[in-house]
Amino acid sequence: MMGRKSLLILVVLLVAFMTACGNNGNNAAETPNDNASPAETAVQLSGNIEIDGSSTVFPITEAVAEEYKAVQPDVKPTVGVSGTGGGFKRFCAGETAMSNASRPIKDSEAELCKEAGVEYTELKVAFDGLSVITSKDNDFIDHLTVEELTKIFSAESTAKTWKEVRDTFPAEPIIIFSPGADSGTFDYFNEEILDKKGVRKDATFSEDDNTLVTGVAGSKTAIAFFGFAYYEENQDKLKVIPIDGGKGAITPTFDTIKDGSYAPLSRPLYVYVSKKEYERAEVKDFVKFYMDQAKALVGEVGYIPLPDDAYATEQAKL
Structure with missing residues (x-):
């Protein structure tokens, strides 16, 4: 027959075991998968993402931003339409995180970015x-x-x-x-x-x-x-x-x-992403979401999606 002292020890051990299991379960839920973007996990992000540039690319980026709000409601992507050239002026001045473009960046614009220390990644998103x-x-x-x-x-x-x-x-x-x-x-x-x-x-x-x-x-x-x-x-x-x-x-x-x-x-259409801004969790998550959803949303707003292997090539740049 088990004594009172032995029973007490057993109860303490059982409670400790259950507490450890509960903590492990909570940590698993709160720790995001290193291979997944935050949009694919329980992590909630916040912040503003300033985007400007081409009126042609605007419907694509705006569609992505609307879809993203359902995933990360506290992240606010703002999409302007100052034109490709106007967008690059702001982008190379470090005023925006992303720039919509209906043509590749010009040498003169790339030089302005270089002088301002703005490094970027060019991503093709549609035809x-x-x-x-x-x-x-x-x-x-x-x-x-x-x-x-x-x-x-x-x-x-x-x-x-x-x-x-x-x-x-x-x-x-x-x-x-x-x-x-x-x-x-x-x-x-x-x-x-x-x-x-x-x-x-x-x-x-x-x-x-x-x-x-x-x-x-x-x-x-x-x-x-x-x-x-x-x-x-x-x-x-x-x-x-x-x-x-x-x-x-x-x-x-x-x-x-x-x-x-x-x-x-x-012609192809592009978005340009500031490498410095991409280090922000909300920008990284938004850009990954953009490239994941581009094929479906590009067609919905009247543009022509890239082939699957082309999207894979663009995503690899990230």
């Missing part, structure tokens, strides 16, 4: 096609060649009416809307189509693609260019123009942009 668009009411343009685009948009062009672009077009004035000079879309079009001569001065410029949509939709003789996703979003009031880059007129679609046949107006 896009620059769409040349007119109003739904336009009934005379069935396609345009690259040479005709130059006549319409170039700062060196003297064409004032559509008839000066093609004899079969009406003698109506050409009304032009264009992204602003800080836009990566402007830079890409300027380089690929206009031989870096710039857009004519009598155009209406705006960094806001919605302003371009409204302007073109309201005039039968107006024309503009911007990202494919904005055309898709507004195709009820816009007409997209097939472009002949030398191999016949090609209409921008999901497939023609992805396979590159919509040339020369297909």
